[in-house]
Amino acid sequence: MSDPSRTLKPPSTDDHFQDKARDPFSSGCAWIHDEFVPISEARIPITDMGFTRSDLTYDVVSVWNGCFFRLDDHLSRLQRGCEKLRLVPPISLDEIRDILITTVALSGLHQAYVEAIVTRGVPEPGVRDPRRVSPQFYAYAIPYVWIASEEDQARGVSLALACDTDRIPARSIDPTVKNFHWGDLTRALFEAYDRGASLPVLTDGTGKITEGPGYNVFAVADGRLYTPATGVLEGITRKSVIELALLNDIEVIVGDVTVELLRVADEIFLTSTAGGVMPASTLDGMPIGTRRPGPVTTWLRDGYWQLHNDKRFALPVDYHRAGAGVRRPVAEQPPRSSDRLHEPPQSGR
Numbered sequence: 001m002s003d004p005s006r007t008l009k010p011p012s013t014d015d016h017f018q019d020k021a022r023d024p025f026s027s028g029c030a031w032i033h034d035e036f037v038p039i040s041e042a043r044i045p046i047t048d049m050g051f052t053r054s055d056l057t058y059d060v061v062s063v064w065n066g067c068f069f070r071l072d073d074h075l076s077r078l079q080r081g082c083e084k085l086r087l088v089p090p091i092s093l094d095e096i097r098d099i100l101i102t103t104v105a106l107s108g109l110h111q112a113y114v115e116a117i118v119t120r121g122v123p124e125p126g127v128r129d130p131r132r133v134s135p136q137f138y139a140y141a142i143p144y145v146w147i148a149s150e151e152d153q154a155r156g157v158s159l160a161l162a163c164d165t166d167r168i169p170a171r172s173i174d175p176t177v178k179n180f181h182w183g184d185l186t187r188a189l190f191e192a193y194d195r196g197a198s199l200p201v202l203t204d205g206t207g208k209i210t211e212g213p214g215y216n217v218f219a220v221a222d223g224r225l226y227t228p229a230t231g232v233l234e235g236i237t238r239k240s241v242i243e244l245a246l247l248n249d250i251e252v253i254v255g256d257v258t259v260e261l262l263r264v265a266d267e268i269f270l271t272s273t274a275g276g277v278m279p280a281s282t283l284d285g286m287p288i289g290t291r292r293p294g295p296v297t298t299w300l301r302d303g304y305w306q307l308h309n310d311k312r313f314a315l316p317v318d319y320h321r322a323g324a325g326v327r328r329p330v331a332e333q334p335p336r337s338s339d340r341l342h343e344p345p346q347s348g349r
Protein backbone atom coordinates (compact mmCIF):
# COMPACT_ATOMS: atom_id res chain seq x y z
CA MET A 1 0.00 0.00 0.00
CA SER A 2 1.30 3.46 -0.77
CA ASP A 3 2.19 5.81 2.10
CA PRO A 4 -0.74 8.34 2.37
CA SER A 5 1.52 11.04 3.86
CA ARG A 6 3.43 11.14 0.58
CA THR A 7 0.38 12.51 -1.21
CA LEU A 8 0.20 15.41 1.27
CA LYS A 9 3.68 16.63 0.42
CA PRO A 10 3.90 19.38 -2.18
CA PRO A 11 5.05 18.06 -5.53
CA SER A 12 8.71 18.88 -6.11
CA THR A 13 7.78 21.03 -9.10
CA ASP A 14 5.55 23.33 -7.03
CA ASP A 15 6.83 26.84 -7.76
CA HIS A 16 5.64 28.32 -4.50
CA PHE A 17 7.48 25.88 -2.29
CA GLN A 18 10.56 26.05 -4.46
CA ASP A 19 10.49 29.86 -4.35
CA LYS A 20 10.07 29.81 -0.58
CA ALA A 21 13.01 27.52 -0.17
CA ARG A 22 15.15 29.66 -2.49
CA ASP A 23 14.01 32.98 -1.09
CA PRO A 24 12.86 33.16 2.54
CA PHE A 25 11.43 36.66 1.91
CA SER A 26 9.07 35.55 -0.85
CA SER A 27 6.04 35.37 1.52
CA GLY A 28 6.88 38.74 3.01
CA CYS A 29 9.53 40.66 4.88
CA ALA A 30 9.51 42.39 8.27
CA TRP A 31 11.65 44.94 10.03
CA ILE A 32 11.98 44.01 13.71
CA HIS A 33 14.67 45.28 16.08
CA ASP A 34 16.93 46.76 13.40
CA GLU A 35 16.84 43.67 11.19
CA PHE A 36 15.01 42.56 8.09
CA VAL A 37 13.62 39.06 8.65
CA PRO A 38 11.34 36.72 6.69
CA ILE A 39 7.71 37.34 7.71
CA SER A 40 7.42 33.84 9.22
CA GLU A 41 10.22 34.69 11.65
CA ALA A 42 8.94 38.14 12.67
CA ARG A 43 8.35 38.27 16.46
CA ILE A 44 7.61 41.10 18.87
CA PRO A 45 8.30 40.92 22.63
CA ILE A 46 5.17 39.78 24.48
CA THR A 47 5.50 42.63 27.01
CA ASP A 48 5.48 45.40 24.39
CA MET A 49 2.62 47.72 25.46
CA GLY A 50 1.48 47.76 21.86
CA PHE A 51 0.41 44.17 22.52
CA THR A 52 -0.58 44.33 26.20
CA ARG A 53 -2.42 47.70 26.02
CA SER A 54 -3.11 48.28 22.30
CA ASP A 55 -0.94 51.34 22.94
CA LEU A 56 0.22 52.06 19.41
CA THR A 57 -0.62 53.57 16.10
CA TYR A 58 0.00 52.16 12.65
CA ASP A 59 -0.57 52.76 8.99
CA VAL A 60 -1.10 50.58 5.95
CA VAL A 61 0.05 51.65 2.51
CA SER A 62 -0.22 49.63 -0.68
CA VAL A 63 2.27 48.82 -3.39
CA TRP A 64 0.65 48.30 -6.78
CA ASN A 65 2.58 47.24 -9.88
CA GLY A 66 5.83 47.93 -8.05
CA CYS A 67 4.90 51.46 -6.89
CA PHE A 68 3.88 52.77 -3.47
CA PHE A 69 0.56 54.64 -3.66
CA ARG A 70 0.41 57.96 -1.76
CA LEU A 71 3.20 56.93 0.61
CA ASP A 72 3.72 60.45 1.94
CA ASP A 73 0.03 60.80 2.82
CA HIS A 74 0.25 57.59 4.83
CA LEU A 75 3.44 58.71 6.55
CA SER A 76 1.90 62.08 7.47
CA ARG A 77 -1.09 60.29 8.98
CA LEU A 78 1.24 58.03 10.96
CA GLN A 79 3.11 61.08 12.23
CA ARG A 80 -0.11 62.86 13.26
CA GLY A 81 -1.24 59.69 15.05
CA CYS A 82 2.03 59.48 16.97
CA GLU A 83 1.71 63.11 18.03
CA LYS A 84 -1.85 62.59 19.26
CA LEU A 85 -0.79 59.53 21.30
CA ARG A 86 2.40 61.22 22.56
CA LEU A 87 4.47 58.51 20.93
CA VAL A 88 7.90 59.62 19.78
CA PRO A 89 9.11 57.09 17.19
CA PRO A 90 12.68 55.89 17.78
CA ILE A 91 13.65 56.88 14.20
CA SER A 92 12.86 59.76 11.86
CA LEU A 93 10.07 59.77 9.27
CA ASP A 94 12.71 59.63 6.52
CA GLU A 95 14.19 56.51 8.09
CA ILE A 96 10.73 54.95 8.38
CA ARG A 97 10.16 55.73 4.68
CA ASP A 98 13.46 54.08 3.77
CA ILE A 99 12.73 50.97 5.82
CA LEU A 100 9.31 50.55 4.19
CA ILE A 101 10.85 50.81 0.73
CA THR A 102 13.60 48.31 1.57
CA THR A 103 11.10 45.92 3.16
CA VAL A 104 9.15 45.82 -0.09
CA ALA A 105 12.30 45.64 -2.23
CA LEU A 106 13.54 42.66 -0.21
CA SER A 107 10.21 40.86 -0.47
CA GLY A 108 10.23 41.26 -4.25
CA LEU A 109 6.44 41.79 -4.03
CA HIS A 110 4.96 44.00 -6.74
CA GLN A 111 1.47 44.06 -5.17
CA ALA A 112 1.92 44.45 -1.44
CA TYR A 113 0.21 45.40 1.81
CA VAL A 114 2.75 47.33 3.83
CA GLU A 115 2.28 48.08 7.51
CA ALA A 116 4.26 50.48 9.72
CA ILE A 117 3.65 50.30 13.48
CA VAL A 118 4.85 52.52 16.32
CA THR A 119 4.24 50.92 19.74
CA ARG A 120 4.77 52.30 23.25
CA GLY A 121 7.50 49.70 23.67
CA VAL A 122 8.66 47.30 26.37
CA PRO A 123 8.47 48.65 29.96
CA GLU A 124 10.93 47.75 32.70
CA PRO A 125 9.31 45.15 34.99
CA GLY A 126 6.52 46.78 37.03
CA VAL A 127 6.55 50.07 35.12
CA ARG A 128 3.04 51.24 34.17
CA ASP A 129 3.79 54.86 33.34
CA PRO A 130 3.80 55.20 29.52
CA ARG A 131 6.13 58.22 29.79
CA ARG A 132 8.87 55.92 31.06
CA VAL A 133 8.79 53.54 28.10
CA SER A 134 10.73 53.89 24.84
CA PRO A 135 8.61 53.49 21.70
CA GLN A 136 9.46 50.85 19.13
CA PHE A 137 9.04 50.77 15.37
CA TYR A 138 8.09 47.65 13.39
CA ALA A 139 7.18 47.19 9.73
CA TYR A 140 6.27 44.46 7.31
CA ALA A 141 5.28 43.82 3.71
CA ILE A 142 3.08 40.88 2.68
CA PRO A 143 1.12 40.11 -0.52
CA TYR A 144 -1.69 42.61 -1.19
CA VAL A 145 -4.83 42.06 0.91
CA TRP A 146 -8.40 42.34 -0.45
CA ILE A 147 -11.23 43.08 2.01
CA ALA A 148 -13.73 41.95 -0.64
CA SER A 149 -13.03 39.06 -2.99
CA GLU A 150 -12.97 39.58 -6.75
CA GLU A 151 -16.43 37.94 -7.06
CA ASP A 152 -17.86 40.09 -4.24
CA GLN A 153 -16.52 43.21 -5.93
CA ALA A 154 -18.04 42.21 -9.26
CA ARG A 155 -21.53 41.64 -7.83
CA GLY A 156 -21.31 44.02 -4.84
CA VAL A 157 -20.83 43.08 -1.19
CA SER A 158 -23.71 42.36 1.18
CA LEU A 159 -23.81 44.75 4.13
CA ALA A 160 -25.43 44.54 7.56
CA LEU A 161 -26.03 47.57 9.76
CA ALA A 162 -24.70 46.49 13.14
CA CYS A 163 -27.55 46.54 15.71
CA ASP A 164 -25.79 45.06 18.73
CA THR A 165 -22.54 47.04 18.55
CA ASP A 166 -21.88 50.78 18.28
CA ARG A 167 -18.56 52.25 17.16
CA ILE A 168 -16.39 53.09 20.19
CA PRO A 169 -17.07 56.77 21.08
CA ALA A 170 -14.53 59.10 19.53
CA ARG A 171 -13.99 60.75 22.91
CA SER A 172 -12.73 57.41 24.23
CA ILE A 173 -10.67 56.19 21.28
CA ASP A 174 -9.89 58.79 18.62
CA PRO A 175 -10.81 57.08 15.32
CA THR A 176 -8.60 59.50 13.34
CA VAL A 177 -5.61 57.75 14.94
CA LYS A 178 -5.31 54.37 13.23
CA ASN A 179 -5.50 51.84 16.05
CA PHE A 180 -5.82 48.21 17.09
CA HIS A 181 -8.88 48.73 19.34
CA TRP A 182 -10.89 46.47 17.06
CA GLY A 183 -13.23 44.98 19.72
CA ASP A 184 -16.29 46.77 18.30
CA LEU A 185 -15.31 46.17 14.66
CA THR A 186 -14.70 42.45 15.21
CA ARG A 187 -17.95 42.04 17.16
CA ALA A 188 -19.83 43.75 14.32
CA LEU A 189 -18.12 41.46 11.80
CA PHE A 190 -19.50 38.42 13.66
CA GLU A 191 -22.93 40.06 13.74
CA ALA A 192 -22.78 40.53 9.95
CA TYR A 193 -21.79 36.88 9.43
CA ASP A 194 -24.57 35.70 11.76
CA ARG A 195 -27.06 37.65 9.62
CA GLY A 196 -25.76 36.22 6.35
CA ALA A 197 -23.95 39.40 5.25
CA SER A 198 -20.27 39.71 4.42
CA LEU A 199 -19.45 43.09 5.99
CA PRO A 200 -20.90 45.36 8.71
CA VAL A 201 -21.46 49.10 8.92
CA LEU A 202 -21.41 50.55 12.44
CA THR A 203 -23.32 53.58 13.71
CA ASP A 204 -22.45 55.85 16.61
CA GLY A 205 -25.53 54.62 18.49
CA THR A 206 -27.61 57.71 17.60
CA GLY A 207 -28.46 56.75 14.02
CA LYS A 208 -25.37 58.23 12.41
CA ILE A 209 -23.19 56.05 10.19
CA THR A 210 -19.51 55.75 11.09
CA GLU A 211 -17.38 53.09 9.35
CA GLY A 212 -16.56 49.38 9.28
CA PRO A 213 -13.65 47.04 9.98
CA GLY A 214 -10.96 48.56 7.77
CA TYR A 215 -13.07 50.81 5.54
CA ASN A 216 -14.92 54.11 5.15
CA VAL A 217 -18.48 54.24 3.87
CA PHE A 218 -19.97 56.36 1.05
CA ALA A 219 -23.57 56.75 -0.12
CA VAL A 220 -24.62 58.11 -3.50
CA ALA A 221 -27.99 59.90 -3.55
CA ASP A 222 -29.35 62.42 -6.08
CA GLY A 223 -25.99 62.33 -7.86
CA ARG A 224 -24.16 63.54 -4.72
CA LEU A 225 -21.63 61.69 -2.60
CA TYR A 226 -22.13 61.51 1.15
CA THR A 227 -19.59 60.31 3.70
CA PRO A 228 -19.38 60.77 7.48
CA ALA A 229 -17.25 63.65 8.74
CA THR A 230 -16.71 62.40 12.27
CA GLY A 231 -16.30 59.14 14.14
CA VAL A 232 -14.10 57.76 11.35
CA LEU A 233 -10.54 57.32 10.20
CA GLU A 234 -9.77 59.92 7.55
CA GLY A 235 -8.95 57.25 4.98
CA ILE A 236 -6.46 57.93 2.20
CA THR A 237 -8.74 56.03 -0.22
CA ARG A 238 -11.63 58.23 0.98
CA LYS A 239 -9.45 61.25 0.27
CA SER A 240 -8.65 59.97 -3.27
CA VAL A 241 -12.35 59.41 -3.96
CA ILE A 242 -13.33 62.86 -2.66
CA GLU A 243 -10.62 64.49 -4.81
CA LEU A 244 -11.70 62.53 -7.91
CA ALA A 245 -15.32 63.48 -7.38
CA LEU A 246 -14.64 67.17 -6.81
CA LEU A 247 -12.34 67.37 -9.86
CA ASN A 248 -15.22 66.03 -11.92
CA ASP A 249 -17.88 68.33 -10.47
CA ILE A 250 -19.58 65.68 -8.39
CA GLU A 251 -20.82 67.30 -5.19
CA VAL A 252 -19.42 65.72 -2.01
CA ILE A 253 -21.08 66.20 1.36
CA VAL A 254 -18.78 65.32 4.24
CA GLY A 255 -21.13 65.50 7.21
CA ASP A 256 -23.66 63.46 9.11
CA VAL A 257 -24.83 60.39 7.19
CA THR A 258 -27.95 58.90 8.72
CA VAL A 259 -29.20 55.33 8.66
CA GLU A 260 -32.26 56.64 6.77
CA LEU A 261 -30.07 58.10 4.04
CA LEU A 262 -28.19 54.82 3.69
CA ARG A 263 -31.47 52.93 3.36
CA VAL A 264 -32.65 55.05 0.41
CA ALA A 265 -29.25 55.55 -1.26
CA ASP A 266 -28.93 54.81 -4.98
CA GLU A 267 -25.47 53.35 -4.41
CA ILE A 268 -23.26 52.50 -1.44
CA PHE A 269 -19.57 51.74 -1.56
CA LEU A 270 -16.70 51.16 0.84
CA THR A 271 -13.15 52.49 0.56
CA SER A 272 -9.90 51.04 1.87
CA THR A 273 -6.25 50.69 1.00
CA ALA A 274 -6.98 46.94 1.19
CA GLY A 275 -9.26 46.73 -1.85
CA GLY A 276 -9.85 50.27 -3.13
CA VAL A 277 -13.45 51.23 -3.96
CA MET A 278 -15.77 48.31 -3.17
CA PRO A 279 -19.41 48.39 -4.32
CA ALA A 280 -22.20 47.10 -2.07
CA SER A 281 -25.34 45.48 -3.49
CA THR A 282 -27.53 44.82 -0.44
CA LEU A 283 -28.12 46.37 2.97
CA ASP A 284 -29.77 44.15 5.57
CA GLY A 285 -30.91 41.87 2.74
CA MET A 286 -32.61 44.70 0.77
CA PRO A 287 -31.26 45.68 -2.66
CA ILE A 288 -29.30 48.91 -2.94
CA GLY A 289 -30.37 50.64 -6.20
CA THR A 290 -30.38 48.04 -8.96
CA ARG A 291 -28.55 45.51 -6.75
CA ARG A 292 -25.55 45.86 -9.07
CA PRO A 293 -22.48 48.10 -8.73
CA GLY A 294 -23.85 51.51 -9.78
CA PRO A 295 -22.44 53.91 -12.40
CA VAL A 296 -20.94 56.43 -9.94
CA THR A 297 -19.24 53.69 -7.91
CA THR A 298 -17.93 51.98 -11.04
CA TRP A 299 -16.60 55.23 -12.44
CA LEU A 300 -14.88 56.11 -9.14
CA ARG A 301 -13.42 52.62 -8.86
CA ASP A 302 -11.89 52.90 -12.33
CA GLY A 303 -10.62 56.39 -11.56
CA TYR A 304 -9.09 55.21 -8.30
CA TRP A 305 -7.08 52.46 -10.02
CA GLN A 306 -6.02 54.86 -12.78
CA LEU A 307 -4.63 57.20 -10.11
CA HIS A 308 -2.06 54.48 -9.37
CA ASN A 309 -0.30 55.47 -12.62
CA ASP A 310 -0.26 59.15 -11.70
CA LYS A 311 3.32 60.25 -11.04
CA ARG A 312 2.14 62.57 -8.25
CA PHE A 313 1.10 59.55 -6.19
CA ALA A 314 3.15 56.59 -7.46
CA LEU A 315 6.60 56.03 -6.00
CA PRO A 316 8.45 53.23 -7.84
CA VAL A 317 10.28 50.71 -5.66
CA ASP A 318 13.87 50.13 -6.68
CA TYR A 319 13.98 46.35 -6.30
CA HIS A 320 17.73 46.32 -6.95
CA ARG A 321 18.47 48.32 -3.83
CA ALA A 322 17.41 45.30 -1.79
CA GLY A 323 20.96 44.01 -1.86
CA ALA A 324 22.59 47.30 -0.90
CA GLY A 325 23.66 47.56 2.72
CA VAL A 326 21.19 44.91 3.84
CA ARG A 327 22.11 41.44 5.02
CA ARG A 328 20.11 38.99 2.97
CA PRO A 329 20.38 35.21 3.18
CA VAL A 330 20.23 34.53 -0.56
CA ALA A 331 20.74 36.50 -3.76
CA GLU A 332 17.75 38.55 -4.86
CA GLN A 333 15.30 36.71 -7.07
CA PRO A 334 13.66 38.53 -9.99
CA PRO A 335 9.97 39.35 -9.45
CA ARG A 336 7.75 36.45 -10.40
CA SER A 337 4.61 36.57 -12.49
CA SER A 338 2.76 34.94 -9.55
CA ASP A 339 3.11 38.26 -7.69
CA ARG A 340 0.31 39.59 -9.88
CA LEU A 341 -2.52 38.44 -7.68
CA HIS A 342 -5.29 40.59 -9.04
CA GLU A 343 -5.69 43.12 -11.82
CA PRO A 344 -7.41 46.40 -10.98
CA PRO A 345 -11.11 45.78 -11.41
CA GLN A 346 -12.37 46.66 -14.91
CA SER A 347 -15.80 48.15 -15.33
CA GLY A 348 -18.13 47.73 -18.25
CA ARG A 349 -17.99 51.46 -18.92
Ligand SMILES: Cc1ncc(COP(=O)(O)O)c(C=O)c1O
Nearest residue numbers: 214215216233235236237272273
Ligand atom coordinates in the same frame (compact mmCIF):
# COMPACT_ATOMS: atom_id res chain seq x y z
C1 LIG B 1 -11.28 51.76 10.82
C2 LIG B 1 -10.81 52.09 9.43
N1 LIG B 1 -11.52 52.96 8.70
C3 LIG B 1 -11.14 53.28 7.44
C4 LIG B 1 -10.03 52.71 6.85
C5 LIG B 1 -9.65 53.08 5.42
O1 LIG B 1 -8.49 53.88 5.39
P1 LIG B 1 -7.51 53.88 4.14
O2 LIG B 1 -8.32 54.27 2.97
O3 LIG B 1 -6.47 54.89 4.49
O4 LIG B 1 -6.97 52.50 4.02
C6 LIG B 1 -9.26 51.82 7.59
C7 LIG B 1 -8.06 51.22 6.98
O5 LIG B 1 -7.52 50.24 7.42
C8 LIG B 1 -9.64 51.51 8.91
O6 LIG B 1 -8.94 50.63 9.66
